[in-house]
Amino acid sequence: MEEKKMTILIKNGRVINPATGTDETLDVLVENGVVARTEKSIKEKCDRVIDAKGCFVMPGFIDMHVHLRDPGFEQKETIETGARAAVHGGFTTILAMPNTKPVVDNPDVVNYVHNKAKTVGAANVLQVGAVTKGQQGKELSDIEGMVKAGIPAISEDGKSVMNAQLYREAMELAAKYNIAVLAHCEDINLVNGGVMNADVNARELGLGGITNSVEDIIIARDIMLSRDTGARLHLCHCSTKDSVSMVKHAKMEGIHVTAEVCPHHFTLTSDDIRKIEPTVDTEKKVAIEADADTNYKMNPPLRTKEDVQALKEGLRDDVMDVIATDHAPHTFEDKNTSMKSAPFGIVGLETAACLTYTELVLGGYLTPMQMAEKMSYNPAKIIGIDKGDIEPGKVADIVIFDPDETYVIDKNTFFSKGRNTPFDGRKVTGKVRMTLVNGQVVYEDKEK
Numbered sequence: 001m002e003e004k005k006m007t008i009l010i011k012n013g014r015v016i017n018p019a020t021g022t023d024e025t026l027d028v029l030v031e032n033g034v035v036a037r038t039e040k041s042i043k044e045k046c047d048r049v050i051d052a053k054g055c056f057v058m059p060g061f062i063d064m065h066v067h068l069r070d071p072g073f074e075q076k077e078t079i080e081t082g083a084r085a086a087v088h089g090g091f092t093t094i095l096a097m098p099n100t101k102p103v104v105d106n107p108d109v110v111n112y113v114h115n116k117a118k119t120v121g122a123a124n125v126l127q128v129g130a131v132t133k134g135q136q137g138k139e140l141s142d143i144e145g146m147v148k149a150g151i152p153a154i155s156e157d158g159k160s161v162m163n164a165q166l167y168r169e170a171m172e173l174a175a176k177y178n179i180a181v182l183a184h185c186e187d188i189n190l191v192n193g194g195v196m197n198a199d200v201n202a203r204e205l206g207l208g209g210i211t212n213s214v215e216d217i218i219i220a221r222d223i224m225l226s227r228d229t230g231a232r233l234h235l236c237h238c239s240t241k242d243s244v245s246m247v248k249h250a251k252m253e254g255i256h257v258t259a260e261v262c263p264h265h266f267t268l269t270s271d272d273i274r275k276i277e278p279t280v281d282t283e284k285k286v287a288i289e290a291d292a293d294t295n296y297k298m299n300p301p302l303r304t305k306e307d308v309q310a311l312k313e314g315l316r317d318d319v320m321d322v323i324a325t326d327h328a329p330h331t332f333e334d335k336n337t338s339m340k341s342a343p344f345g346i347v348g349l350e351t352a353a354c355l356t357y358t359e360l361v362l363g364g365y366l367t368p369m370q371m372a373e374k375m376s377y378n379p380a381k382i383i384g385i386d387k388g389d390i391e392p393g394k395v396a397d398i399v400i401f402d403p404d405e406t407y408v409i410d411k412n413t414f415f416s417k418g419r420n421t422p423f424d425g426r427k428v429t430g431k432v433r434m435t436l437v438n439g440q441v442v443y444e445d446k447e448k
């Protein structure tokens with residue numbers, strides 16, 4: 001006897017699929033976890049019918065830059081809470097960065113993350129391997145072993161490998177194994193204690209500044225190393241105007257470089273950093289050194305209007321390929337200090353889609369098709385996975401996104417353990433209604 005097929009019919013949605021250039025109202029039939037058909041009107045009797053009228057039906061988003069904090073910092077996030085936050089944000093696949101404790105520098109830790117993510121059954125999680133052992137920048141990690149365990153990329157994220165020769169050797173291996181190199185670009189010596197963008201706002205707060213050169217110098221170096229080794233270089237969280245011009249130039253030269261921009265870097269400038277007057281804890285009779293809201297502290301920092309404009313235009317002109325979150329959860333206690341002492345990083349999985357839609361699509365920079373490219377199709381291509389495409393025969397990783405709902409971001413609705421966002425209370429448009437992974441509904445907006 002033939003086994004009964006599990007079927008889901010997504011009706012009347014605006015199917016936006018970059019792989020085929022499709023942008024039209026269609027029904028999508030999902031059978032046993034796979035897209036079976038996309039047609040004008042499918043009449044089949046199904047186990048579940050989903051009305052997607054007025055919504056975008058896009059390939060599930062793929063986030064190339066997520067910090068799951070597991071193993072080692074489970075008070076900030078776990079594989080489970082992170083994977084659930086992902087599907088709440090419309091992400092069906094996420095790449096986990098290796099700056100955990102222990103650092104992901106060998107196949108055992110890769111296997112730990114992959115196995116744990118499978119038991120959660122929310123977003124697909126792909127672990128990224130560290131470039132050097134313990135991220136110490138001294139000797140290469142077991143890159144070959146981790147490739148065998150399934151890493152799609154290596155990265156030293158959280159820092160740069162400052163030894164260019166060692167990084168070159170890593171790039172040679174990446175080229176040999178055909179994996180991507182995800183580059184966090186930061187000349188650590190040049191940071192010199194800076195905690196926010198080097199500008200008038202930093203001076204006003206009396207805080208050390210991080211210049212654009214901190215980032216730009218390593219971007220230039222890494223592009224040259226990619227040219228010399230043939231490695232596929234992907235630049236993480238680009239924040240400067242010159243990052244855009246360097247990527248543009250490198251691409252014109254035929255160098256294999258791609259780049260990501262994070263929603264906070266195209267939405268906010270350092271002028272938006274909320275200043276806080278120092279206070280006194282009357283009970284403990286101590287001065288609280290607070291200077292500004294540390295939910296605006298991340299690395300790279302919020303830059304200037306000029307940088308933001310260049311990033312938006314870079315995304316518009318397809319110089320910049322990817323929108324990634326750099327989801328970096330921290331506990332309230334971690335962040336509840338001062339700009340000087342708090343760790344860098346903000347959460348992003350649950351605000352990326354609405355910020356992208358509001359700032360870039362409604363802002364006139366991206367078409368909905370480009371949004372699907374930068375949040376799904378391009379990431380899949382860069383890491384070399386058969387996803388980011390919802391044509392028949394492909395795995396049904398799908399997001400249903402309502403472009404008409406306007407609401408206020410409320411951090412208390414997050415599935416992430418992290419509440420460290422500068423976007424709490426911000427009015428946005430565009431809401432994830434439903435997320436399917438492997439043809440299963442893994443998130444559903446109960447309010448509708």
Ligand SMILES: NC(=O)N[C@@H](CC(=O)O)C(=O)O
Binds near residue numbers: 297
């Ligand atoms: N971006 C951040 O501000 N922080 C990240 C590290 C990183 O992505 O560089 C983190 O791990 O917290």
Ligand SMILES: [Zn+2]
Binds near residue numbers: 157158159184236299
């Ligand atoms: Zn980084």
